[in-house]
Amino acid sequence: MSGRFFIIALHEGGRFREETWELVSFARRCGAADPVMMVLSDEGAIEQLADDLAHRTGLDVVGLAGSHLREYSAEAYIRTLVPFFRDAPGEIRIAAAHTSRGIDFAPQLSAGIDACCITAVEDAGEGTFIRSLHHGRFRAEVRADRAKVVVTVLPGAFAPDDIAPGNPGKVRIVPAGDVTLSTRSRGTSAPVHANMGLTRAEVIVSAGRGLGSGENIRLVTMLSSLFPKSALGATRAVCDQGWLDYSHQIGSTGNTVSPRLYLACGISGAVQHLAGMKNSGMIVAVNTDPDAAIFRVAHYGIVEDLTTFIPLLVDRCLKRE
Amino acid sequence: MKILVCVKQVYDSPETLVFDESAGKVTFGPHTIFRMNHYDEYALEEALRIRERLGDAVVDALSVGPPRVGKTIRRALELGADQGIHVQTCDETCLSAFERAHFIAAASRGRGYDLVLAGVMAEDDMESQVGPLLAAVLGYGCATGVIFEELSADGREIAVEREVEGGSRECLSLALPCVLTIQSGINTPRYPALSHVLRTRSAELECIEASSLAVPPPTQSLVRILPPAQGRQGEIIEGTAAEKADKLIHILREHSLLPR
Numbered sequence: 001m002s003g004r005f006f007i008i009a010l011h012e013g014g015r016f017r018e019e020t021w022e023l024v025s026f027a028r029r030c031g032a033a034d035p036v037m038m039v040l041s042d043e044g045a046i047e048q049l050a051d052d053l054a055h056r057t058g059l060d061v062v063g064l065a066g067s068h069l070r071e072y073s074a075e076a077y078i079r080t081l082v083p084f085f086r087d088a089p090g091e092i093r094i095a096a097a098h099t100s101r102g103i104d105f106a107p108q109l110s111a112g113i114d115a116c117c118i119t120a121v122e123d124a125g126e127g128t129f130i131r132s133l134h135h136g137r138f139r140a141e142v143r144a145d146r147a148k149v150v151v152t153v154l155p156g157a158f159a160p161d162d163i164a165p166g167n168p169g170k171v172r173i174v175p176a177g178d179v180t181l182s183t184r185s186r187g188t189s190a191p192v193h194a195n196m197g198l199t200r201a202e203v204i205v206s207a208g209r210g211l212g213s214g215e216n217i218r219l220v221t222m223l224s225s226l227f228p229k230s231a232l233g234a235t236r237a238v239c240d241q242g243w244l245d246y247s248h249q250i251g252s253t254g255n256t257v258s259p260r261l262y263l264a265c266g267i268s269g270a271v272q273h274l275a276g277m278k279n280s281g282m283i284v285a286v287n288t289d290p291d292a293a294i295f296r297v298a299h300y301g302i303v304e305d306l307t308t309f310i311p312l313l314v315d316r317c318l319k320r321e
Numbered sequence: 322m323k324i325l326v327c328v329k330q331v332y333d334s335p336e337t338l339v340f341d342e343s344a345g346k347v348t349f350g351p352h353t354i355f356r357m358n359h360y361d362e363y364a365l366e367e368a369l370r371i372r373e374r375l376g377d378a379v380v381d382a383l384s385v386g387p388p389r390v391g392k393t394i395r396r397a398l399e400l401g402a403d404q405g406i407h408v409q410t411c412d413e414t415c416l417s418a419f420e421r422a423h424f425i426a427a428a429s430r431g432r433g434y435d436l437v438l439a440g441v442m443a444e445d446d447m448e449s450q451v452g453p454l455l456a457a458v459l460g461y462g463c464a465t466g467v468i469f470e471e472l473s474a475d476g477r478e479i480a481v482e483r484e485v486e487g488g489s490r491e492c493l494s495l496a497l498p499c500v501l502t503i504q505s506g507i508n509t510p511r512y513p514a515l516s517h518v519l520r521t522r523s524a525e526l527e528c529i530e531a532s533s534l535a536v537p538p539p540t541q542s543l544v545r546i547l548p549p550a551q552g553r554q555g556e557i558i559e560g561t562a563a564e565k566a567d568k569l570i571h572i573l574r575e576h577s578l579l580p581r
Contacts, residue, residue: 074453075462099485100485103449107418111454112457117419120448137335138546139548140546142542145542182462183493183495183496187491189482189489191489227579237359237505242509252486261576295557296549297555299556300572301558313566317579
């Protein structure tokens with residue numbers, strides 16, 4: 001697949017999300033040496049944002065401006081991007097980060113421009129896109145059967161592009177017209193469950209659904225007591241079950257941590273969880289399932305049943321002291 | 322008020338999947354157990370709570386898939402949905418989110434749904450697409466990853482909070498009709514009441530043949546299924562359970578992660 005390649009740069013509070021630079025690497029992996037950067041905002045902020053992009057990337061930038069774009073909403077993005085791309089001829093690829101906003105607007109954008117939409121992409125093949133499925137056990141190679149394709153790219157799947165301080169790209173600001181939205185944005189609230197204890201801990205012992213029951217939380221508590229400066233973490237599923245409260249949640253919608261040691265107990269390794277802990281210094285995973293995706297990010301893996309292994313580990317540790 | 326909940330049937334555990342690497346295909350093994358997608362359980366529960374708050378709402382549950390999917394629709398009735406709709410496909414061919422969204426749109430058009438709820442994603446494909454695509458096809462507004470909702474008193478608008486990175490919440494209001502994809506943890510799904518279980522035994526599902534619905538051609542094709550990418554070449558610690566424990570303790574002490 002050739003044709004034009006656009007990257008939609010998501011931003012908040014005047015700053016671009018870090019995934020933006022990873023998307024440049026993704027575009028190059030897809031064979032697009034010079035993708036076009038796109039940014040959407042209101043008239044007051046668009047020039048600064050577009051200039052910033054042009055300097056950071058050296059790539060040409062299209063800035064779409066309208067008062068309806070002051071705050072993010074899927075509707076505002078779609079009603080700006082659909083008219084821009086709908087009648088554009090030829091093959092077009094549009095990439096955004098697979099974040100809560102990227103997956104909020106990308107499918108609707110694709111529907112509005114008769115495009116194919118592929119989400120959580122983590123690699124590209126020969127004119128194809130590759131994404132994980134079935135809890136990360138397999139990958140699917142998918143081909144788009146439309147001239148236009150919208151993809152969301154998994155954060156962390158590509159290294160950020162080396163930003164060359166060369167000549168800035170050309171900036172073009174396009175007025176997006178007057179759009180009256182039926183969605184009313186009412187701002188963003190602070191994190192409900194931020195946990196400073198987790199972000200400061202040197203060791204995190206983390207619980208997944210593989211623990212089997214809320215009662216077994218005592219096992220990870222027991223294990224974490226071996227380590228000074230430790231804290232308890234959990235997957236979303238564990239918090240949903242009520243085994244631990246949401247302040248312990250690690251992952252894309254929870255806390256992001258990078259302790260010296262991350263001990264993953266009964267965690268399968270879904271991409272949303274990995275997003276919150278994969279930069280940990282050392283990752284040790286204990287799981288009964290030898291094919292669990294967590295073993296592919298772990299430095300050390302142990303295939304054992306937690307209910308017997310943790311008491312044994314704690315026992316042998318205390319005996320040696 | 323009429324509420325539609327889209328439910329997907331998924332396998333209970335990925336360990337029962339069978340991978341044929343040379344053919345690039347994954348099939349369900351003989352011991353596969355199917356159940357409702359967890360995220361859809363939260364969507365259904367939220368719909369039931371809205372019905373309880375309003376008193377005069379109707380909740381329909383719809384699923385697309387082969388005959389086995391009927392069991393998951395019945396589960397939705399057992400949990401309290403009023404009516405079950407099955408868009409029946411003839412075989413196990415894997416449908417894309419685009420095809421599912423168009424089947425649901427075609428089956429639900431003209432039924433006057435004010436609110437459509439679905440899970441934020443399916444546990445198997447994790448595409449997060451059916452809800453927003455359905456909204457686009459129906460011309461409805463859409464909010465994804467919803468962790469809180471509150472209908473306005475006049476029932477024409479719904480205030481929602483979307484969960485975003487790091488646990489922050491984006492607050493917005495949408496005009497009805499709209500589609501919401503529901504994030505897990507918004508509520509605690511109930512267990513079926515015995516009266517609903519008994520009622521469901523004699524309940525008839527409305528069955529619509531997928532082949533009778535006009536939907537556009539798929540936007541993508543699956544080239545093949547691949548094994549997972551080679552990740553970090555980590556070390557699997559071998560031995561008896563006690564040996565594994567001792568080796569791990571040794572490694573952690575070597576790295577000064579565990580006090581000696």
